[in-house]
Amino acid sequence: MALSLPHTLQALLFAAGEPMPKKRVLSLLEIPADMLDAAVAELREHLSNTGLALIEANDELELRTDPEASAIVEKLRQSELSRDLGKAGLEALAIILYQDGATRGDVDWVRGVNSTAAIRSLLMRGLVERSTDTADKRRARYTATVDALAHLGISRKEELPNYAEVKAALTSRHAANVEAEPELPAAEPTSV
Numbered sequence: 001m002a003l004s005l006p007h008t009l010q011a012l013l014f015a016a017g018e019p020m021p022k023k024r025v026l027s028l029l030e031i032p033a034d035m036l037d038a039a040v041a042e043l044r045e046h047l048s049n050t051g052l053a054l055i056e057a058n059d060e061l062e063l064r065t066d067p068e069a070s071a072i073v074e075k076l077r078q079s080e081l082s083r084d085l086g087k088a089g090l091e092a093l094a095i096i097l098y099q100d101g102a103t104r105g106d107v108d109w110v111r112g113v114n115s116t117a118a119i120r121s122l123l124m125r126g127l128v129e130r131s132t133d134t135a136d137k138r139r140a141r142y143t144a145t146v147d148a149l150a151h152l153g154i155s156r157k158e159e160l161p162n163y164a165e166v167k168a169a170l171t172s173r174h175a176a177n178v179e180a181e182p183e184l185p186a187a188e189p190t191s192v
Contacts, residue, residue: 005031006043007043008029009036009039009040009043010046012029013061013063018140019055019057019062020061040054040061051066053066077124085127088111089118091115092119093127095111097144097157098157098160098166101141102141102142104119104139123142127147127148128145128148130142144157
């Protein structure tokens with residue numbers, strides 16, 4: 001049984017875990033704008049009183065928790081913040097620091113596992129900040145904050161152990177990986 005368009009949209013936004021440009025949603029769902037508008041309206045109605053909300057800001061869509069659930073969500077965040085960063089969080093932070101910023105894919109590639117939860121924890125703690133990746137505007141790029149340096153007890157990232165060597169190794173390994181990737185054929189243009 002195939003999912004309805006509003007439920008497919010819900011699954012897409014849930015999987016993204018961050019705001020998605022409407023143009024990207026249209027492209028992925030391969031639908032016209034009027035169908036997306038109808039699916040957004042239906043999904044918004046479906047989500048009422050479920051603890052989730054569909055946020056529409058500018059030209060982006062995002063699935064978030066309902067503001068009425070803010071007390072319990074805040075309680076969850078406080079409990080997460082009271083725990084140590086853990087190995088995964090420290091690894092992700094180190095990769096971001098040694099690479100002068102990284103996408104989630106970069107962190108996943110170095111760690112060899114999905115790093116979504118680790119990066120989320122770093123964002124919640126204010127140790128990294130998210131911005132648009134200049135190389136590919138569809139991706140987010142994470143950079144360490146001043147708080148991250150203070151958390152580690154250093155005043156600049158160059159004070160990290162073996163900074164120059166590790167940075168050089170990561171850079172050369174990344175370059176070798178890019179060279180080894182096969183060139184993909186250009187995508188066919190789609191009309192929206």
